[in-house]
Amino acid sequence: MKVHPLIRRSIIEPLWAIKSGTPLLRHWRELEESQFLSEKQLRERQWARLKMMVEFAFLNNAYYRRRFEEYGIRLEEIKTPEDLRKVPILTKKEIRGHGEELISNGFSRSHLMEAKTGGSTGTSLKLYLTEVCSELKNACARRHNRWSGWEVGEPVAAVWGNPVYPVGLKEKLRDALLSPTIYLDTMALTEEAVKKFAADWKRVRPTLLFGHAHSIYLLAKMVLETGIHGIAPKGVISSSMMLLPHERAVIERVFSVKVFNRYGCEEVGLISSECDRHEGMHINIDHLFVEFIKEDGTPAQPGELGAIVITDLINKAMPFIRYRIEDMGVPLDRKCSCGRGLPLMEKIAGRVADFLVRKDGTLIAGISLIENTLTRIPGIEQMQIVQNDRESIRVNIVPDQAFSSENRNELIRYFSKTFGLNMQIELSEVGEIQAERNGKYRFSICNVDQ
Ligand SMILES: [Zn+2]
Known part of the structure; x- marks a missing residue:
């Protein structure tokens, strides 16, 4: 038609x-x-x-x-x-239980x-x-x-x-x-x-x-x-x-x-x-009240990274008040030149679950590691970082023809430097990285309690 x-x-x-x-x-x-x-x-x-x-x-x-x-x-x-x-934070666990x-x-x-x-x-x-x-x-x-x-x-x-x-x-x-x-x-x-x-x-x-x-x-x-x-x-x-x-x-x-x-x-x-x-990114403050909360529980200042906590202003049937969405973001205080009054926030640095843990307990955003290597070191088609314990990191990569042993060493050096020399870095070359059912794939998966 x-x-x-x-x-x-x-x-x-x-x-x-x-x-x-x-x-x-x-x-x-x-x-x-x-x-x-x-x-x-x-x-x-x-x-x-x-x-x-x-x-x-x-x-x-x-x-x-x-x-x-x-x-x-x-x-x-x-x-x-x-x-x-x-008001206490509403977690995903709370929602599942209640x-x-x-x-x-x-x-x-x-x-x-x-x-x-x-x-x-x-x-x-x-x-x-x-x-x-x-x-x-x-x-x-x-x-x-x-x-x-x-x-x-x-x-x-x-x-x-x-x-x-x-x-x-x-x-x-x-x-x-x-x-x-x-x-x-x-x-x-x-x-x-x-x-x-x-x-x-x-x-x-x-x-x-x-x-x-x-x-x-x-x-x-x-x-x-x-x-x-x-x-x-x-x-x-x-x-x-x-x-x-x-x-x-x-x-x-x-x-x-x-x-x-x-x-x-x-x-x-x-x-x-x-x-x-x-x-x-203009925040939809028509429908939402968005907070950025630092690890110590205080609000992130403009330019600082915080966990995103959202209050939905319109769904009365199932209210979400101070819902921790498990994503990270940065509030900004600059104005957009388009003239819209909707405030800005910075790109999402990754979900909380995408953060990896150093031996000393400090966190590293998996997404930044990927940005710093995938875009800089040639020959890597796709990459995923998996952490199952505090002692080791597995890096799965899908290499293309340009990937050399030199690139491989550079990658390992970068991860060793970032996580400390006492962290074991395992690099696996794989044919593909499986997507989730919805077609998304996860850049980093951390199965260590943080
Ligand atoms: Zn704008």
Whole structure:
């Protein structure tokens, strides 16, 4: 069915919104306007929402009620955003152990949307949210899609491992009418599959290419090696994984457009994303209150690394207050030249689980080790660092033809220097590094208690 994007944008979608009663368009328009408010105005709105969410949870949620009582916190003590630090951190373990209790009064699981986290750290969480809340999160993702040059009504192309295709007539119809999408499964990435994807591209004409960072990189490399042409996005959005600098460079070179990095998760939706200035990632303070907490429990100052702790300001069905997402990030105090009031944060230095441990207990971000070696030492296609005990580190690499014994020695020297000479470094050359079920692969895996 060939429909012009303008028809989709100005006629079909508004009619669909009226018929289905979705608040998506209303909220998206609000978000389009609010992004250019000053940071001060945005912070005031954020605080009002935060206060409301904490009050709501205290009055209507058995889990928070109990936690507040256990910690002796009274509602009237939360007078400023800083006071929120009195509330204990919500961990993934807590959520797994108290899933039922975390559902607020007045909501029943049978009427809520269920989502599951990927579980790439070996744990998976069941989450619940209302359809309205889900549409609010979609509105925020849509605002970011437009930053990349995509316009509402234009088709998109999705690239990752095991994509979820629309099922059922209603979903297929919605997909065809509102947002035609072509898919490429990078778990089965062959030249044939990419040729078919390019043919789909010519037929459907998507303008946005989005997917997991590494999946898009694999596609870009395949395009580079085979010369398959016709895949021509206006912008690329990379999400769900750390975007490595060399991967970004290859993607930008192959498709001749910029990559817009996005950071988000199932639990709270879009957390931060790059605008067309690429001066940092704008934090979604419309929907979230984001803290960066240092190892000693104090807040990280601008430029300092901290564990990301998030309070969701819109999901009342299953409130997330001070949720430790197990990712690391850096808050920034500089302003983006685009003029948006949404504050900036620095790229994610890796998940907490991606940190490796020296013998003295100090931590090293696996991602930085990979950035410092993969991009500098020639001949390494892919790399993964695995630590099972405090005495040794295993480095799995997929070498290419350029990899020499000299490169091998350089790599071992680098790791010995970084971890100390008393750490045993094992280097294995492997044919491939297995991806997780969702097509993501983990750069570093630490199985040592930290
Ligand atoms: Zn900006």
